Amino acid sequence: MTDQLDGSYDVVVIGGGAAGLSGALTLARARRKVVVIDAGAPRNAPAGGVHGLLAREGIRPAELLDRGRAEVRGYGGRVVTGEVRAVARADGGFAVTLGDGRTVLARRLLVATGLVDELPDVVGLRARWGRDVLHCPYCHGWEVRDRAIGVLASGPMSVHQALLFRQWSADVMYFSHTGPPRTEEQAEQLTARGIRVVDGEVASLEIVGDRLAGVRLGDGTVVSREALAVSSRMVARAGFLAALGLRPVEHPAGVGEHVRSDATGRTDVPGVWVAGNVTDPAAQVGAAAAAGVFVAAQVNADLVAEDTRRAVAVHRDPFSARSEAEVCELVAGDRRHGL
Template sequence: MVIGGGPAGLSAATTLARSLRSVVVIDDGHPRNAPAAGVHNFLTRDGVSPADLLAAGRDEVTRYGGSVRPGRAVAARTSGDGFQVTLADGDVIEARRLLVTTGLTDELPDVAGLRERFGRDVVHCPYCHGWEIRGRRIAVLASGPMGVHQAILFRQWTDDLVLLTHTTEAPAPEQAALLTGRGIAVVAGVVDRLEVDDDRLRGVRLADGRSVGCDAIVVGPRMVASSPVLDDLGLKPVAHPMGEAVGMTYPAEPTGATTVPGLWLAGNVTDLQAQVITAAAQGVAVAAALNMELVLAG
């Protein structure tokens, strides 16, 4: 059973179905990247909408004999040599092996209007969105330890970039020198809200009344993987190497195996930095390792 019908889960399910395994994908239909106009850096599929990519993936799973079950997994327990998973509608599904690919949640700064525009002109990944906002006025909203890093990185896509310190401290002297050397202005003060006119981002309004113009905003969300299924099975999330402020994921071996026998992970649920194509590739690799375990188990 695969819980999570994103790129990692669908790629894994297709690989398992092509290996003549009986596989069902449980998916609640709420992909993380749904607001984005297109998927990028996915060879041959650049610009495809997230919805179209997932629809094609579901078609591939079913074409090889797998199935996709709409629903949300809310609980799990071990049962003999396998697992029992309970869905929100009360149904219970049994499986010999369990692969969780439920991704993560982006926790955004508490700024009015930010969530509504996330994935459009409020972005977090330069490789996902940098090309689309190139040459425009970009404001980096510092809300954690990655603010200066993001400002220096996004500077590659524009000559007009400002770092808003928001709730973070002023950059340390060495950081300030890096910013100055790259022509990045620093504006201190808490950001109160976005300024939008005719559904177009015009800038941000600070709590002290000042306005800073921009066409796009870069944020560093806290990325959190959370799964009642994994919690029930005894797997606990761990902090990113840079700290809990960056995010939390569930631990797994490079193969995707976990400390719980028969439980596997792939994609953002265990890797905060995995882009769509990375998560899809991980799904294939983990499915291959999982299949080998079943082969050896007989």
């Protein structure tokens, strides 16, 4: 049964999105005992399709994840629904505790929990998120090409976002809202690209039927728009790592918080690795999946190094280097893998 947890695993993957499932698939194919624990709340759930993903262009997010879970299970990996509540050091590895009280042990952790988009407090914004309220032109630009697009100034990247969306439409408006003041250079760039600036706070969205029809300003003025781009504040889902001393930090670009790691995905806590949006907020689905594969290979190499150190110690002096029970377990493990 794939919804059951055994007592211990080589790797517990926390998060079952593109990064987590790709990492688990790689580890399962490396003959590692691996389980994915997923809370079932993917960031891109509201979107109609995943775009820019080679050979899977436009696939529904839910279908992509269903396929991924089936592939992981096909190689002997487990996929379990649950939310990780806490992680602690235990037996040279980690004890992972779920919200329902279940606990499992892991030699290594691969954290791929993604992030949460914190949106501006504008009436109607959240309900349209992922539909006609957008953030990434590479994810959604083609779908709103040549339409009337608004860009809500809500973060340090808003002007850049407006300039990007101008590639997909000649009708782009920049709503200053409560965003940071524009520099002279930015103001000139917007003017040069024909992007009209609308000052004043945005109060709400105007919805007609089941589509965005416009943006209502604080003074009651309604500006017709068919799509609205918003820069969310992106915050890593990683509160459960606090007991290990691992906490999200401000991203250098000022777009939110992420879990810092080196180029291989290794964090400041030995044995804990990260991949996908939890560490790289800008990663699209394809990039997150690639990161999952890459980081999983680093995790496996780390485990191989540890297994080799143990094997060398036993080879040199089986009973003084390890207990008799440990030696028997090593031998049994080799036999299970046909070695």
